[in-house]
Amino acid sequence: MIDKRQLNSTAKKQETAVLIAVSPQRQSQEKTQEYLDELAFLVTTLGVQTVQSFTQNLERPDTRTYVGSGKLQEIVTFVQAEPVDMIIFDDDLSPAQVRNLEGIFESQEIKVLDRSLLILDIFAMRAKTAQAKTQVELAQYQYMYPRLTRLWTHLSKQKGGVGMRGPGEKELETDRRIIKDRITFLKEKLNKIDRQSMTRRKERDRLVRVALVGYTNVGKSTLMRRLAKADVFAENKLFATVDSTVRKVSVGNIPYLLTDTVGFIRKLPTTLIESFKSTLDEVREADVLLHVVDISHPSFEEQMEVVSSTLVEIGAGDKPTIIVFNKVDLYQPPVEEEEWHEGFDDEPVAKSVQLPIEALIEQLRKSYHARKAEHVVFVSAEHNENMDELRKHLSALVKDKHFMIYPNWLDVGNYDTDYGADFEG
Ligand SMILES: Nc1nc2c(ncn2[C@@H]2O[C@H](COP(=O)(O)OP(=O)(O)O)[C@@H](O)[C@H]2O)c(=O)[nH]1
Ligand SMILES: [Mg+2]
Incomplete structure (x- = not known):
């Protein structure tokens, strides 16, 4: 039997990513490479192809745009020339960083993701039981909520895919009001499941x-x-x-x-x-x-x-x-x-x-x-x-x-x- 959904998803072209990390002075070249490899492994796990990675020596990520303006320009030039669907940062982005970076990459229709979104996406893909699904969806919304920007909402609506998948390949909501209600609902649901599994563990x-x-x-x-x-x-x-x-x-x-x-x-x-x-x-x-x-x-x-x-x-x-x-x-x-x-x-x-x-x-x-x-x-x-x-x-x-x-x-x-x-x- 042929699974239609599977056909559809394999027919879709493989998404591509550019990875970005900062490397503090004391961190060796090998270590930086190893961290990038791990990030690339996470990306591969999602079926996304890494086309390039950029690193910058910085003590800590730039508070506005994660990397400095010179490096950012380099990245912008690269993605203008190459087919890139998303750029992925090896650390969590703050709401302000998300806003600024989206402002820069919006015109190229490139998704801006960070390490946490990537990991959450993998968890969403892997969750099997009702409990795990609920846990992942809750974590996703709690992570997204403070970071939702108008741009991102708009972009994700258009592009879907990585960063937007809830458990069971369902698209996540992007409406703040709906998300807020959903978080409350998921917390209650999880409480109920937790009580049941506690009883099971007691037994x-x-x-x-x-x-x-x-x-x-x-x-x-x-x-x-x-x-x-x-x-x-x-x-x-x-x-x-x-x-x-x-x-x-x-x-x-x-x-x-x-x-x-x-x-x-x-x-x-x-x-x-x-x-x-x-x-x-x-x-x-x-x-x-x-x-x-x-x-x-x-x-x-x-x-x-x-x-x-x-x-x-x-x-x-x-x-x-x-x-x-x-x-x-x-x-x-x-x-x-x-x-x-x-x-x-x-x-x-x-x-x-x-x-x-x-x-x-x-x-x-x-x-x-x-x-x-x-x-x-x-x-x-x-x-x-x-x-x-x-x-x-x-x-x-x-x-x-x-x-x-x-x-x-x-x-x-x-x-x-x-x-x-x-x-x-
Ligand atoms: N060569 C080798 N591969 C292993 C060994 N144990 C596990 N693996 C492989 O390592 C990968 C991860 O194993 P898995 O059990 O899923 O790891 P988990 O994420 O810790 O549960 C799989 O491809 C396994 O086949 C081992 O002793 N030797
Ligand atoms: Mg395992």
């Missing part, structure tokens, strides 16, 4: 709860699929999953609930965190956290930092945690030292000396143990490597908690292995 209160947390795209859903042998959606895109999913799993005869949660990212819109509060309750109420890290990512340590501080922010900063370094199969050891050898014509040639992976992993393990992280494992969820060691750590922590809840539980096959029982949350 499954008797089992130990383990939550997967981590930066987006590190392999949380893949790990969930491995541990729960459940069919969880995983994809090499940012925020493939925004709804939390709960499965009953057991480890060494002890049953527990495993939750896959939405990933974190730098500069996550605050309206999103606020409206996802109840989804994050799954994390807040967990007994044990599996902090999944993509060790193959060049800045995995910074990503861990983002996750840790978000956890503290939502009040889940000091739970028993297993640090799961994932994607060891892709891990490229950094060049440790360089030796100079004589090459042809006596030219010195640098030869990089790399430590074997095992030694590196051992080094990392030691360094995290030194930082008081008790449970550290290195796995490949995708290739099913070293999962037994993870299960061992998991079993220890789950058992501890389980016997706190059930001091009289007999540890002799009390429980049938019940993989994949579904508690869709």
Whole structure:
């Protein structure tokens, strides 16, 4: 069967974007590039093609137009010559910046978007359950409301697409009065849903709860699929999953609930965190956290930092945690030292000396143990490597908690292995 809608959307030409970021003095070239790559990844996730990016060295974005006037002129010249549908800024734009920038780009019919709108758009695309849909729509309107300008309204009406999609591909409203009512309505609706899911969580209160947390795209859903042998959606895109999913799993005869949660990212819109509060309750109420890290990512340590501080922010900063370094199969050891050898014509040639992976992993393990992280494992969820060691750590922590809840539980096959029982949350 051919889905007509799909035909229509693939028939539409791919939207194109120009990315803009500022880079403070202390930030290295590589870091700036990496941030731009992440922004481009967000853009790709939405099916939009990046045609160019611009950066400017500035301590902080210009309060009027984000970049200075010289750089702005460069951008204007570029978009006049190239087919560009939108320009996307790597930070949130203030209402004043939105107004000024729209004034400049209106005549070219170019949409002005920022990082938050982009992330909100992805969430809108991914939300499946009524709860997630309501949460996203609320976050979108709360973000849009103070920024709505006449120009933007006019432009979006004409162009639609990215930045304008609510959950379920429905176009968002742009009328301030309607939006205000809608926000009130969505808040009430969310309250009702939250009360229901709180009851549901209470009902499954008797089992130990383990939550997967981590930066987006590190392999949380893949790990969930491995541990729960459940069919969880995983994809090499940012925020493939925004709804939390709960499965009953057991480890060494002890049953527990495993939750896959939405990933974190730098500069996550605050309206999103606020409206996802109840989804994050799954994390807040967990007994044990599996902090999944993509060790193959060049800045995995910074990503861990983002996750840790978000956890503290939502009040889940000091739970028993297993640090799961994932994607060891892709891990490229950094060049440790360089030796100079004589090459042809006596030219010195640098030869990089790399430590074997095992030694590196051992080094990392030691360094995290030194930082008081008790449970550290290195796995490949995708290739099913070293999962037994993870299960061992998991079993220890789950058992501890389980016997706190059930001091009289007999540890002799009390429980049938019940993989994949579904508690869709
Ligand atoms: N090479 C490799 N890829 C992985 C591994 N684990 C997950 N992935 C891939 O990483 C991408 C993101 O995985 P996903 O589970 O959706 O990440 P999530 O956003 O944290 O839930 C997918 O393309 C996975 O196939 C791994 O151990 N090795
Ligand atoms: Mg996922």
